[in-house]
Amino acid sequence: MGRRIRSTFIKIVIVVACVSILMWLQGLGTPLDIPQVNEESFKHILTETYRKSDLLNSISIVDDTYDDMFKHMPLSTVISSLDLDERCDLYFKTLFKKDPQWYIEPTKDFSFNKKYFMKYSEYEKSMVEEYKKKEQKKDEKKQKRDRQEPEIPSDVKEQWKSQYKQAWDNILRDEQKLHDFMSHLRIYNKCFVEHDVENLPTYNAASESNVMALNDSAFIQAQREVLAPLHLPSTKYRMNSHFKHFASCKSMESRVYPWLTSKYPTYKRWDNTKLIDELPQYAPRPSAHKTYHKSSFSKDSHSCFLNQFKNDLNGKGIVLTIADSHLEMSIRLIRLLRALGNELPIQIVYLQDLAFETKYQLVQASRSEFKDYPKQDLWFVDVSGALSEKFAGKFGGFGNKILATFFNSFEEMILLDADTVLLEKPEFFFHLQKYIKTGTMFYKDRSAIEFRPKNDIIFFKKMLPSIMDTIMFNIPQTTEYTLKRQFFQGKNHYMESGLVVINRKLHFSQALVMAQLNFHLPVQARVYGDKELFWLALVISGNEDYAFNEHFAAAIGTITPDTERWGDSKEIKPLHSKEVCSNHPAHISDEDNKSLLWFNSGFRHCGQSDKVDFEKEFAYKRRYTHLKKLSQFKAFFVNKLEIKYAVIPPVDTSKADNEDNESNMPWISMGGYCNGYTWCGYSSIGGTYTKDGEKLSNRQDGILIKFTDNETRKFQTLGDVWISKFDYRSAEKVKSDEEKDHKKENVDPGDESAILKALEQDRGNSNGDSQWWISE
Numbered sequence: 001m002g003r004r005i006r007s008t009f010i011k012i013v014i015v016v017a018c019v020s021i022l023m024w025l026q027g028l029g030t031p032l033d034i035p036q037v038n039e040e041s042f043k044h045i046l047t048e049t050y051r052k053s054d055l056l057n058s059i060s061i062v063d064d065t066y067d068d069m070f071k072h073m074p075l076s077t078v079i080s081s082l083d084l085d086e087r088c089d090l091y092f093k094t095l096f097k098k099d100p101q102w103y104i105e106p107t108k109d110f111s112f113n114k115k116y117f118m119k120y121s122e123y124e125k126s127m128v129e130e131y132k133k134k135e136q137k138k139d140e141k142k143q144k145r146d147r148q149e150p151e152i153p154s155d156v157k158e159q160w161k162s163q164y165k166q167a168w169d170n171i172l173r174d175e176q177k178l179h180d181f182m183s184h185l186r187i188y189n190k191c192f193v194e195h196d197v198e199n200l201p202t203y204n205a206a207s208e209s210n211v212m213a214l215n216d217s218a219f220i221q222a223q224r225e226v227l228a229p230l231h232l233p234s235t236k237y238r239m240n241s242h243f244k245h246f247a248s249c250k251s252m253e254s255r256v257y258p259w260l261t262s263k264y265p266t267y268k269r270w271d272n273t274k275l276i277d278e279l280p281q282y283a284p285r286p287s288a289h290k291t292y293h294k295s296s297f298s299k300d301s302h303s304c305f306l307n308q309f310k311n312d313l314n315g316k317g318i319v320l321t322i323a324d325s326h327l328e329m330s331i332r333l334i335r336l337l338r339a340l341g342n343e344l345p346i347q348i349v350y351l352q353d354l355a356f357e358t359k360y361q362l363v364q365a366s367r368s369e370f371k372d373y374p375k376q377d378l379w380f381v382d383v384s385g386a387l388s389e390k391f392a393g394k395f396g397g398f399g400n401k402i403l404a405t406f407f408n409s410f411e412e413m414i415l416l417d418a419d420t421v422l423l424e425k426p427e428f429f430f431h432l433q434k435y436i437k438t439g440t441m442f443y444k445d446r447s448a449i450e451f452r453p454k455n456d457i458i459f460f461k462k463m464l465p466s467i468m469d470t471i472m473f474n475i476p477q478t479t480e481y482t483l484k485r486q487f488f489q490g491k492n493h494y495m496e497s498g499l500v501v502i503n504r505k506l507h508f509s510q511a512l513v514m515a516q517l518n519f520h521l522p523v524q525a526r527v528y529g530d531k532e533l534f535w536l537a538l539v540i541s542g543n544e545d546y547a548f549n550e551h552f553a554a555a556i557g558t559i560t561p562d563t564e565r566w567g568d569s570k571e572i573k574p575l576h577s578k579e580v581c582s583n584h585p586a587h588i589s590d591e592d593n594k595s596l597l598w599f600n601s602g603f604r605h606c607g608q609s610d611k612v613d614f615e616k617e618f619a620y621k622r623r624y625t626h627l628k629k630l631s632q633f634k635a636f637f638v639n640k641l642e643i644k645y646a647v648i649p650p651v652d653t654s655k656a657d658n659e660d661n662e663s664n665m666p667w668i669s670m671g672g673y674c675n676g677y678t679w680c681g682y683s684s685i686g687g688t689y690t691k692d693g694e695k696l697s698n699r700q701d702g703i704l705i706k707f708t709d710n711e712t713r714k715f716q717t718l719g720d721v722w723i724s725k726f727d728y729r730s731a732e733k734v735k736s737d738e739e740k741d742h743k744k745e746n747v748d749p750g751d752e753s754a755i756l757k758a759l760e761q762d763r764g765n766s767n768g769d770s771q772w773w774i775s776e
Contacts, residue, residue, distance in 0.1 A: 042076050050470045052477035055488075059458070061176065062466045063183035069094040078472070079223055080232040084216050087472055088191035092252065095184070103255040104181050106391045106519045110174045114525075116167040117455040127160050128152060175462050178520060182463050182540055185516055188256045189509040189541065190473050192249050193306050219474045249304040257512065259391035262305035265349075265407045266385060270363045270378040279409040280379065282315030282345060310508045313411040317345040318426055321404035322418050324358045329418040329602060331365040332722050338366075338373035339721040340425045344414075345377040349404035351384055351395060357733050364728035383407045394519050398529035401497070402518055405534075406511035415500040419602045421584075422499075423718060424595075429501045433591065434547035439503030442535055443496050443587045443598075446679060447552035447651045448667040450492040456526045457488055463517075465542040475542035482539050486651070487532065496553055496585050497531045498600035506545070513537040550590035551703070554646040555582035555667075555681030556599060564625055566661065576687065577662050578704050580647040581623055581670055581680040583607060588648060594705050596646060596715075601677065603722035606637040608675035620672035623680075637674065640719040644707060647681040650700040656686030658698060666702065 051057070069090060070078070078087060095102050115126060135150035253262070267275040318337070322330050334346070348354075348362065359380060366376035383403050387395070395403050405415055414426055435441040461483075469475040487494040502510065514537035517523045518530070527533060538546045560579040566572045583606050586599035601607035618633045627633040649666030657664045663682040670678040686698035707715070729737070 039070070039074050039076060046075075046079075046471050047467045050467045050477060052479045053483050055480065055483040056461060056464070056478065059461045059464070061179050061462045062468050063180050064176065065091060065094055065098070065180065065183070066468050066472070068098055075471075076232050080227050080230075083220050084191070084473065088187070091187055091191075091472070103258055104184055104516065106259050106394050106516075108177070108181075108520065110178065110520050110522050111170065112521045112525045113167065114453075116164065116171065117453060120161075120164055123164055124157070124160060131156065174522065175459065178522065179462055179466075181516065182513070183466065183469065185256060185513060186465060186469060186475055186541055187473055188252065189512065190475055192252060192304060193310065193509060216474050249307070253304050253306060257306070259388050259394065259515070260305065261386055261388055263385050264309070266382040267347075267409065268380045268382070270367060279309075279312045279314070280345075282317070282410075306508075306512075310505065313409060313504055313508075315345070315410055316412040316427075316430060317347055317408065317410040317414070318342070319347050319349060319404050319408040319410065319413050319415045320418060321349045321400040322354070323350075323352065324355050326418040327358050327361060330362060331726060331728065332602070333416065333418055333420065334362065334365045334376060334378075335370065335724075335726065336422060336718060336722050337426065338370055338376060339718060340422060341374060342376065342426050343374060344426050345379060345410075347379045347381050347408045347410070349381040349383060349400070349407055351387065351392060351400060351403055353382065353384070354380070357730060360730045360733075361728040365726070368728065381407060381409075395515075399515075399518055401530045402511055402515050402533075405500075405502070405514065411505050412503050413501070415497075415502070417498040417600055419607060420498040420598060420600045421603050421718075421722065422598050423715065424597055429499070429597075432501075432589075434549070435501055435503075438545045438547040439506035440535075440538070440546040441501035442546065442548045443499060444548055444552040445493040445496040445531070446585055446667050446681070447486075447649055448493065448669075448679070449653065449655065449665050451490045451653075452492045452526070454490070457490060459522065459526065460488070460536065460540075463540050465540075469542065476544065478539055478542075479544060481544050486653075489653070491653075493528065493531070495531045495535055495548075496587070496600070497529075497534055498585075499587075499598050500534055502534075507538060507543065509541050510534070510537045510543075513541050549587060551588050551593070551648050552651060553585035554588050554596075554648045554703075554705075555580040555679065556584060556586040556596065556641070556643050556646045557582045557605075558642055558644050560623060560680070561626075564623060567622075569661070573661075575662060576660070576699070577682045577684040578645070578647060579663070579680050579682055580645055581673075581678055583674045583677045583679075584641065586646060588646060588703070588705065593703065596643070596705075596707070596711070603641055603719045604638060605641045606674040606677070608677050609638045611675045612637065617673055622672060623670060623678075624673070640716075640723045643715045643719075644712060646703075646705040646707070647683045648703040648705075649681045649683070650685055650702040652685060652700055656698045656700060658687035658689050660687030662687040662699075 072094070073090065078090070082090065115123060118126070131152055132150055250262070253260070264277055264279065267278075267280055269280070320330065320333075330348075337346070346366070363378060366378040381404075384392070386407060387403075401415065405413070412430060414429055416422075429435065429441060432441055464478045465475045467477065470477050482488065485494065504510075514530075514533045517533050517537060517540070523533075527536075535546050535548075538544070557580050560581055562575050563572055565575060565579055584599040584601045587597050589595040589597050606612060614630060614634045614637070617637075618627075618630050624633065624636065627636055652666060655664045656662075663680075663685050666682060666685055668680050668682075669676075670680050672678075682702070683704040684699055684701045686700055688695055688697050690696070
C-alpha cells in the first residue's frame with residue numbers, strides 16, 4: 001500500500017516541479033520560488049492523479065465547502081500540514097463559519113419533473129402538443145370547417161425557453177445541494193464514526209480503492225513524506241476545542257442526523273423482558289434458549305450515540321419489519337424458519353405500534369409446540385422513541401426497512417421480507433464466500449429489458465465521492481467495479497431486496513446514508529422503493545466492499561409445453577429454448593450454479609391470489625390451458641408452487657428478433673395472470689434471422705436447471721409447512737370472530753340500519769389498547 005501511495009505522489013512531485021520550472025523559464029519566478037505553488041495547477045495535478053475511472057470524466061461536481069475552505073488555507077498547505085483530525089476540524093469549522101445554523105435537512109424540498117430532462121427540442125415538441133390541445137378545447141364550439149391549426153405566438157415560445165432554462169438552473173442547484181448533503185454525511189461518518197483505524201478488521205477488499213482506506217494515518221504520512229522535498233508552506237494548525245475530534249460529537253451528530261433522538265429503541269422479548277437503554281447481548285453461538293444481559297457502555301455526555309450504538313452491536317440474527325396486515329405471511333415465515341432448524345434470534349422492528357393480537361399470534365407461532373421444530377427467540381423492537389417525531393413521517397412504506405436495517409441490535413443481520421421463502425438454514429448465508437470477503441451479500445433482480453434514462457445515471461454519479469473527498473479524507477473514488485454494473489449502464493431494476501445480508505460493524509454507515517437518500521424526491525423518483533438503496537448507499541459512502549450473487553433472478557416452476565407457446569399456429573416445431581412462467585423471483589447460488597437458495601412472493605403459486613379476478617384471468621388463455629375448469633384454475637393458483645425447474649435467462653440489453661418463434665427477450669411479462677405478477681423466463685433467446693439474403697444467428701443461452709428428486713422433495717416438504725393451516729388466535733380474538741360471524745348470520749341483508757349498527761358495535765369492542773403480557 002505504501003509503495004502505491006508513494007508512486008502516486010512521486011508523479012505529483014515531478015509535475016509540480018515541471019510546472020515550477022516552466023514558470024521560471026517564462027520569467028514568472030525562479031527555482032527558489034518552487035514553494036510558491038500555483039494552487040490551480042496543484043489541484044489539477046491531484047485531480048488527474050486520483051481519478052480512478054474514465055467513466056467519471058464528465059462529472060465535475062464538488063462540495064461547495066471546499067471552495068470556502070481553500071480561501072482561508074490553500075490546498076497545498078492543507079496537504080502538507082494537516083493530519084486527518086485537523087482536516088475534519090477545518091472542514092466543519094468552515095461549515096459553521098458559513099452558516100452557524102447549518103444542518104442536513106431531511107425535509108428539504110427538492111423538486112423533480114421528468115419533462116425537463118428531455119432535450120429542449122423534445123421539450124418544445126411536447127409543449128406544442130399541449131398548446132394545441134388547449135387551443136382545440138377553446139375551439140370546440142366552433143364549426144369543424146372553421147377550425148384552424150393554432151399558430152403559436154413567438155412570446156409563448158420564448159416563455160417556454162425561459163421556463164426550461166429556469167428549470168435547469170433549479171435542477172443544477174438542487175443537485176449541488178444534494179451532493180453537498182451527501183458530502184457532509186460522508187465526511188462526518190469518516191471523521192466521527194468510522195475513523196477507528198486500529199479496530200478495522202482485516203478482510204479481502206472487493207476493489208483496490210479500499211486498500212488505502214484501511215489506514216488513514218499511513219495515507220497522510222505518505223502525502224507528507226513525498227511532498228517534503230518540495231518544501232511546501234507549512235502551518236501549525238490550531239484546533240478549536242469546540243470542533244476537536246469527538247469533543248463536539250454529540251452536537252455535530254444532531255446536525256447531520258436530526259432525525260435521531262440519541263435514544264435506543266425499546267427491545268421486548270417474547271417472555272416480556274424489556275430493555276430500554278440497553279441492547280440484548282447474545283452468546284457467540286446463539287440458540288433459541290440463549291442467555292442475554294444488559295450492555296454496559298459509558299453514557300459520557302461528550303460521546304456520540306452512533307459510536308455507542310455501533311460498539312454495542314453484537315451477535316447474528318434475523319430482522320423483519322411488518323405491519324398488522326402482514327401477520328399471516330409473517331407467521332408462515334416463522335413456521336418455515338422452524339422447519340429449517342433456525343437457531344438465530346429474530347427481531348421484528350416497527351415504528352407504528354403493532355396490535356396486541358399481532359404480537360400474541362407471532363409469539364404463539366414462535367413458541368408453541370410444532371412437531372419437533374425448535375422454538376424461536378422472538379423480539380419486538382419499537383423505534384418510536386429513537387426517532388424525532390418531526391421526521392418520523394419520512395420513514396413510511398419502504399422506509400421501515402431502513403429503520404429495521406439500522407435499529408436492530410445485531411452485528412451481522414439477515415433482513416427478510418415477510419413473503420421471503422428460504423430454502424436453506426439462515427446461518428448458511430453467513431458462510432457464503434462473498435459475504436466472508438466483503439461483509440455483504442446482495443441479490444439481483446430479473447434481467448428484464450427495462451432501462452432508465454441517461455439523466456438518472458448522471459444524477460447518481462453526481463452523488464458519488466468527489467476527487468477532493470479522496471485527496472482530503474482518503475474516501476475512495478468509485479471504480480469500474482461499480483461503474484460497469486448494469487445499473488450504471490442503464491438497467492432499470494438491478495437489486496432484489498427480499499433477503500439482504502450485512503455485517504453492520506463493517507458497514508455501519510450504510511443505513512445512515514440509505515436514510516438520507518430515501519428522504520429526497522430526486523432519489524425516490526429514480527428507484528423503486530428501497531431496493532437499489534442498499535448497495536448505492538455503500539457506493540455513495542465511498543465503500544465498494546460489497547458483493548452481489550453473480551446470477552440475475554431465475555424463474556422457477558414447471559416448463560411450458562411448446563404447443564402452448566405456439567398458440568394458434570398450425571405449424572408447431574420443437575423450440576430450442578425452455579420457458580418457465582413464474583410469479584416468484586428466485587435466486588440460484590453462484591458458488592455451484594444450481595442450488596436454489598430463496599425466492600419471494602410466498603409459496604403459493606400466486607402470492608396475489610386474494611386480489612385476483614379469477615374469471616377474467618381464466619379467460620385470458622395465453623398459458624395454463626391444461627386447466628379446463630375455473631375451479632381447477634383457481635385451485636392451481638391458490639395452492640403450493642410446484643418447483644421442478646429453474647431458468648436463468650441470458651443477460652442482454654437488446655431484443656434478439658428471429659424467425660424461429662423463439663423469444664426475443666430474456667423475460668416477457670404475462671400481465672394477464674396473478675394480478676400482473678407473472679413473468680415468463682427463457683433459457684435462451686434469439687435464433688436465426690435473414691440479413692441481406694444471408695442466414696445468421698443471434699441466439700444467446702442462459703442456464704436451465706432441473707432439480708433432483710431429493711431437491712424436489714425438499715421443496716415439497718417446506719412448501720407443505722409454509723402453506724399448512726394454523727390458528728394462533730387469542731381467546732379474545734376467537735370470541736370476537738365468533739360474535740362477528742353470529743351477527744352476520746342474524747342480520748337481514750336488506751336491513752341497512754342493522755348492518756351499520758353491527759359495524760359500530762364491532763368498532764366499540766376493539767381490543768387494540770390491551771396490555772401486552774405474554775408468558776410461555
